[in-house]
Amino acid sequence: MIQPLHPNTAAIVKATIPALEAHGVDITKTMYAQLMRDPAIAAMFNQTDQANGRQPHALAAAVLAYARNIDHPEKLEAALSLIVERHVAVMVKPEQYPVVGAALLGAIKTVLGDAATPEILEAWGDAYRFLADVLISREAKVYDERAEVPGGWRGWRQFRVASRVKETDQVTSFWLKPVDNKPVMHHQAGQFLTFRLDRDGLNTRRSYSISSAPDDKAYRISVKRDPNGQVSSWFHDHLKVGDTIDVAPPAGDFTLPQDKTAPVILVSAGIGMTPFMSMMLDTAKTGNLSRLRLVHGDHTSTSVPFMAELAELTKSDEPLVVDVFSSSNGAVPAPSPMKQHEGHVSTDWLADQIHPDTQVYICGPRTFQRDMILGLQNKGIPADHIHHELFGSDAGLSS
Numbered sequence: 001m002i003q004p005l006h007p008n009t010a011a012i013v014k015a016t017i018p019a020l021e022a023h024g025v026d027i028t029k030t031m032y033a034q035l036m037r038d039p040a041i042a043a044m045f046n047q048t049d050q051a052n053g054r055q056p057h058a059l060a061a062a063v064l065a066y067a068r069n070i071d072h073p074e075k076l077e078a079a080l081s082l083i084v085e086r087h088v089a090v091m092v093k094p095e096q097y098p099v100v101g102a103a104l105l106g107a108i109k110t111v112l113g114d115a116a117t118p119e120i121l122e123a124w125g126d127a128y129r130f131l132a133d134v135l136i137s138r139e140a141k142v143y144d145e146r147a148e149v150p151g152g153w154r155g156w157r158q159f160r161v162a163s164r165v166k167e168t169d170q171v172t173s174f175w176l177k178p179v180d181n182k183p184v185m186h187h188q189a190g191q192f193l194t195f196r197l198d199r200d201g202l203n204t205r206r207s208y209s210i211s212s213a214p215d216d217k218a219y220r221i222s223v224k225r226d227p228n229g230q231v232s233s234w235f236h237d238h239l240k241v242g243d244t245i246d247v248a249p250p251a252g253d254f255t256l257p258q259d260k261t262a263p264v265i266l267v268s269a270g271i272g273m274t275p276f277m278s279m280m281l282d283t284a285k286t287g288n289l290s291r292l293r294l295v296h297g298d299h300t301s302t303s304v305p306f307m308a309e310l311a312e313l314t315k316s317d318e319p320l321v322v323d324v325f326s327s328s329n330g331a332v333p334a335p336s337p338m339k340q341h342e343g344h345v346s347t348d349w350l351a352d353q354i355h356p357d358t359q360v361y362i363c364g365p366r367t368f369q370r371d372m373i374l375g376l377q378n379k380g381i382p383a384d385h386i387h388h389e390l391f392g393s394d395a396g397l398s399s
Helices: 009-015 017-035 047-051 054-068 073-089 096-115 118-148 230-238 270-286 307-313 347-352 366-378
Strands: 157-166 171-178 192-197 204-209 219-224 244-247 264-269 292-298 321-326 339-342 359-363 386-389
Touching: 009 054, 009 118, 017 054, 017 096, 047 054, 054 073, 054 118, 073 118, 096 118, 171 230, 204 219, 204 270, 219 230, 219 270, 264 270, 270 292, 270 307, 270 359, 347 366, 359 366, 366 386
Parallel strands: 264 292, 264 359, 292 321, 321 339, 359 386
Antiparallel strands: 157 171, 157 244, 171 219, 192 204, 192 244
């Protein structure tokens, strides 16, 4: 049973909010510097996000949000659910929580100095203990659930690369089948897989969206080469047909509404289309594909992935509506059922396409998502009608 917070904890933690506002990033940078000395913990984090500061800034914001809402935990429910998904994906273990807690309290003491009184450290220790207990309990339940469903498993499972498909010059798809030849769990369209990479100089975990329709035989991921990305380059240059790789069960809550009749606009840029491909292919099986609309932006006509599959979906009995924007070389020479546009996707144009009951899903580079979300909210689109997917350090209260 999870023990409640001590009676004075919430008040003391809330009293530290001004200090967190002023020094939160310094605290999280100091904390991560300590944690990165443990290779097992360091492997769970995106080192690029460590180097560019995204991770410390994201965690500082999360710690501040926890402090502000520590006596109103219901306001943190969505964030907690996302954290659980991320932690389960990279196989966070209960015994790692005390290590993180000690690093956090040590960082608070180092940065705040004498201002971090024993009373404050005790309160934050209790606050962290409570949050850790909640997460450990929820994560244990998710681990159990995913091990018990048909095709499910616990921990890492070996998959073999069954085939590689070149989607564009920069995007390659990998079809993955389990080495044990047993069924795999049906993922929810929009979820992702996490991979354990301990080879060729890598020691990390990395997640990629599933781009295939749910079934019990295989998964497809589609990886865009990042010229500065060590992991994406490894997938392109080293992972061959017949190779094996360790995979965690599907995770993530970026999924379509339970109301299967609600209209949905999927807004993507670049490789952000991957979770939407799974959603569109899955919805096509149910015969109500026409409730979806894809709006996709890319640099050039040749950089749009999955063009052949999109063309087929636009020709179905209940066709998918597709708008493709090309920013660098004019309209995309797409098959005629697709609507072709020059330039970037704009929130002015997009807002005109949204009906009052439409749900908007957004996936793509961080700046693209930020501009879309803020622009649509400024146009009066309710925040609870806008859904987005971020990987890495921006994905929740912690990562």
